[in-house]
Structures are given as structure tokens and as C-alpha cells.
Amino acid sequence: KNAAHDTGDNIVIRMRTFIDALKQHNYAYYVLDNPILEDSEYDQLRRSLVTLEESHPELVQPDSPINQVGDMPLSAFTQVTHDIPMLSLGNVFDYDELHAFMRRVNDRLNDAQKNPEYEMELKLDGLAVSLKYEHGKFVQAVTRGDGQTGEDITQNTKTIRNLPLWLADAADIELLEVRGEVLMPKAGFDRLNRLAEESENKTFANPRNAAAGSLRQLDPAIAASRPLAFYAYSINQGLPETIETQSAGLAWLKTIGFTVSAVEVVANPRAAQTYYESVIDMRSDLPFEIDGMVIKVNNLSLQQQLGFLSREPRWATAYKFPAETVMTRLNDIEWQV
Ligand code: NAD
Numbered sequence: 001k002n003a004a005h006d007t008g009d010n011i012v013i014r015m016r017t018f019i020d021a022l023k024q025h026n027y028a029y030y031v032l033d034n035p036i037l038e039d040s041e042y043d044q045l046r047r048s049l050v051t052l053e054e055s056h057p058e059l060v061q062p063d064s065p066i067n068q069v070g071d072m073p074l075s076a077f078t079q080v081t082h083d084i085p086m087l088s089l090g091n092v093f094d095y096d097e098l099h100a101f102m103r104r105v106n107d108r109l110n111d112a113q114k115n116p117e118y119e120m121e122l123k124l125d126g127l128a129v130s131l132k133y134e135h136g137k138f139v140q141a142v143t144r145g146d147g148q149t150g151e152d153i154t155q156n157t158k159t160i161r162n163l164p165l166w167l168a169d170a171a172d173i174e175l176l177e178v179r180g181e182v183l184m185p186k187a188g189f190d191r192l193n194r195l196a197e198e199s200e201n202k203t204f205a206n207p208r209n210a211a212a213g214s215l216r217q218l219d220p221a222i223a224a225s226r227p228l229a230f231y232a233y234s235i236n237q238g239l240p241e242t243i244e245t246q247s248a249g250l251a252w253l254k255t256i257g258f259t260v261s262a263v264e265v266v267a268n269p270r271a272a273q274t275y276y277e278s279v280i281d282m283r284s285d286l287p288f289e290i291d292g293m294v295i296k297v298n299n300l301s302l303q304q305q306l307g308f309l310s311r312e313p314r315w316a317t318a319y320k321f322p323a324e325t326v327m328t329r330l331n332d333i334e335w336q337v
Helices: 002-031 039-055 095-107 186-198 207-215 220-225 246-256 269-285 300-306 326-336
Strands: 079-081 090-092 118-124 127-134 137-143 149-151 175-183 229-237 263-266 290-297 316-320
Touching (some): 095 316, 118 229, 118 246, 118 269, 127 207, 175 207, 186 207, 207 220, 229 246, 246 263, 246 300, 263 269, 269 290, 290 300
Parallel strands (some): 090 316
Antiparallel strands (some): 079 149, 118 263, 118 290, 127 137, 127 175, 175 229, 290 316
16 A cells, blocks of 8 residues: 555656656746757657656646646737637657557548548748738737747847738738748858857857747847748638638748748658658758658648647647657656756
8 A cells, every 4th residue: 555655656756857847948948948958858858747647647737737838928028819829739759650640530530531631741940920911911920929828029020031011912801810930041040150159149059949039039120130031831810711721721821922831732641651751851951940740631621620639739740850869868857857
């Protein structure tokens, strides 16, 4: 009896250790834009807690960050509540997990709907931003923040060169909300860090954090000097009625003036795997960093039918790239914190 009690205590201690570590790393990453761990190491840490919570649901701690999106925004910017929450994505790490994701999708669909078409996109490693256009005119940009509330970064976002400020072809749409990723291309990141080194300023850990840090500059002139780019990946309000799929939505965004990244429509898990592997092979040739692929049910009405879990859609997941160094350092991480 005592042994069982001890085990429970030990599990709670382990959970608390993971929670404290995750909170510290979330703060460093989302608030300070200055991570301590590699993403793959962070993902392992997170998974360790998920595994523990799944096998001991009765011991889940009330402040577990597992269902949380991002972190609270900085107070220096005006906070804006999203009309529609900006969530995260679940993730899979290998073919079996991808297959399991597709099976879970199938389980929720009726016979005629099973085995839907999927659409694959690059998982751009920047930060999610929501843009609003009123009658074609750009009016607001907000960060994801904690998913419900983000930071108003309209002024800084206006300085992004490839971001359209006026959409002639969307002038008849009262409110268009487009979401996408703001990122810093590799070449610009290298140049920025070289300049920072020369002037003995702090360098950025990676392009993702450089992009996030740049967008949160209080001086728009500094943000303007940073090489940022916007890639659109969804239409969240004001969708034209004729658009029925994610791939058609991205094609439309491109025709009205947005930059979108590569899109591939696949019919089954094998085809998804083949495309995923081909992208891994060309990953280093891309002008920006990606940390995996995003795979989405292509049909928008099926997406709507599938809906959301607490922090992620049921109709999409991130298929992360394999990490090289994780296993060797995992033990360190668990007890280092
Ligand atoms: P995520 O990056 O795993 O997935 C969700 C995000 O993917 C979206 O918010 C969106 O910004 C992005 N995305 C990119 N391309 C997309 C596309 N084509 N379609 C849709 N979305 C696209 O989510 P997250 O919740 O921000 O957090 C987890 C990530 O942050 C992990 O990679 C994790 O390793 C990293 N992280 C690292 C640390 C650290 O200490 N190193 C700390 C916290 C988080």
C-alpha cells in the first residue's frame, strides 16, 4: 500500500519537474524570444509530460501547460482579443504516427467521407500572425499570443516588404482575415547576426526568434530595417463562397497578392510520406527554415465538421522533421532543470 502511495508521489514529483521546466522554457521562447533549448529537446520534454499524464490522468496537475497555446503577450503592446482563437497544432514524428492521425480522422467521418484528400504545406518556422483587411485595406496585425489574446503589431507589420497593404481584388469583402507566418529568411538572419556581432550587440539564437524579436520592437523603424517576410496559410473570415478546399484558398490568396509557400495535394498516407521525404531532401536549399510539414484535410467543410480539440484542430497536424541530437541529451534535460 505504501509502495503505491510512494509511486504516486514520485510521479507527481516528476510531473512537477517537467511542468516547471516547460514553464521556464515557454517564457524564454514566447516572451523573451530567447530559448535555452533546441526545439527538438523541448518537444521531447513536452512529450515526457504528455506520456506521464496519459498514463496517470488522475494525477494531472491543474497548472499543466500541455493544453496551453503559446504564452501571455508582453504588456508593451495593446492587447487584442482574437475573433476566432488562434490555436496550435498537434504533431507526429514518423509514418506510424501519421497513419494513426489519419485513422483518427477517418473514425470521425462517415463511410462516404473516409480517406479524404489531404493537403501538405511547409511548416514555416516563424510566428503566427492574424491580418485583417476591411474592403481590401490592411487595418490590423495581431500575434497569436496565448491563443485568445495577442499583441497589436500593426505598425511593425506594415514594414514587411511582401505584405500587401491594399488588395484591389478583395475590395468587395467587408472583413477578410488572413493568417500566416512572419519569418526571417536565412540570408537576412545571417546578415543581421553578423552586424550584431560587429557592433557587439546580442545575436539571435535562430531566425524564428529573430523574426519574433523584430516584430516586437517598440520602434517601427528598427522593425523596418529587419528582413522579414509574410507567408499566408489560411483564410479565417471573409472566405469567398466559391472556395471549397484549403488548396483553392491558397491559390486564391496568391492571385490577390499574398506570398504562399509550396502546396501539394495527396490522396493517401504513402503519398504524404513520399512528399515529406522529398521535402527533407531539399530542405537545406530553401531560403528559409522549416521545422516540418503541415498536413491538413483539404476539404473545408470536412475541416469544419471535424472541429477542434482543446489546443489544436482535429483536421490538421504537424509532421515534424527528425532531430539528430535529441536522445543523447534527453537524460540531461530531465534532471538538469
Ligand atoms: P507549432 O509551431 O508546433 O505549430 C503551430 C504553429 O505552426 C502555428 O501557430 C503556425 O504559426 C505554424 N505554422 C507554420 N507553417 C504553417 C502552415 N503552413 N499552416 C499552419 N500553421 C503553420 O506550435 P507552437 O504552439 O508555437 O509551439 C511549439 C513549437 O515551439 C515547437 O516547435 C517547439 O519546439 C517550439 N518551442 C520551443 C521552445 C524552446 O525552448 N526551444 C519553447 C517553446 C516552444
